[in-house]
Amino acid sequence: MSLITNVMDHSLDDGYAEAAARKKADGAGGMPKTLRAKLGLAVGLVLAALIVTVGAAQARVAAPAVAKEREELIDRIDQETEVADELEGSIDELREDVGARQREALRDSGGSDRSELVGVLAGAVAVHGPGVRLVVNDAEDTTAGGDGDPRSTSGFSDTGRVRDRDLQRVVNGLWESGAEAVSINGQRLTALSAIRAAGDAILVDNRPLVPPYTVLAVGDGPQLSDRFQDSADGLYLHVLQENYGIRTAISVEDDLRLPAAPSVIVRTAQPITEKGTS
Structure with missing residues (x-):
């Protein structure tokens, strides 16, 4: 009978009672969950804004250096292009001089007409x-x-x-x-x-x-x-x-x-002479 009386007097476990009391105490003196969630979100947004700001600042610091390197590269390209154009002009002048000397030599040897025709067909003369x-x-x-x-x-x-x-x-x-x-x-x-x-x-x-x-x-x-x-x-x-x-x-x-072709160079083919292959 004492066991039944004890169960009736203490229908809830003592542990449950302690947990309920502790939860009640936390709710009265602690921070509400919704407020804690809002505070966490605000902290996350602040950190994200800080990261973006730092990244933008670093990009602004690096931008002048990148722009300078780009300008230097453009200047180098322009300089090399000018040098290539000058060399190409020199080549054209030398080619014209060689062609004029060849035509003069052919005229002196009596082969002017044929040489001019060959030059036209080959693209070697303008x-x-x-x-x-x-x-x-x-x-x-x-x-x-x-x-x-x-x-x-x-x-x-x-x-x-x-x-x-x-x-x-x-x-x-x-x-x-x-x-x-x-x-x-x-x-x-x-x-x-x-x-x-x-x-x-x-x-x-x-x-x-x-x-x-x-x-x-x-x-x-x-x-x-x-x-x-x-x-x-x-x-x-x-x-x-x-x-x-x-x-x-x-x-x-x-x-x-x-105009004449920039370069007419034959490295393999050989003309056929009257006596055979030269």
Whole structure:
């Protein structure tokens, strides 16, 4: 009977009673949970703002140094470009002097007419005469596309930009149509010339060109223009114009002047003499 009486008198465990009393005491004298949460959030925001401020200050401190390094790099590029231009000018002068001496020596030996013809065909001498001027330029919106794609195997997504293969077809079409001398943006083409791509740039004999691309071709102007526009390469250019917005303009000229090729060097081929191979 004493056990039953004890259970009835103490229905709640003493531990529970102590925990309830302690919780009540904390609630009366401690900080509410919502206030503690707000205080923690405020501290976090302050720390984040402090980190951002320190980062911005460091960026401002480093900006002058980065700008200075960029200016120094630009100055170095400009200086090296000037040196390269001077060297290129010297090379051109020396090349012209060598060509003049060669022509003089050939005249003295009685081979002037043949040497001039060989020089014209090889692109080693400057020429002038009637012909056509063909200007090819990128589309105003280089992302423009069309239904058909004559360059579907190229893998280029930007179909409004003139590519090296486009200029290759233009030049080949002009040769096939009767051109006797061709240049692109002042670069004379020879049998050794190459039109390639380096990224988005077009190289002619390893010299980068920028649009618009002006192609000069010496020949019978009206006939050359008609033949080219009716050729497969001329029609190809027309398709690029219609489908991709590539801008083209062709005109017949009375007198065009084409410079000599920068370098015509043959390292392997040898002429055949009357007695056999030299």
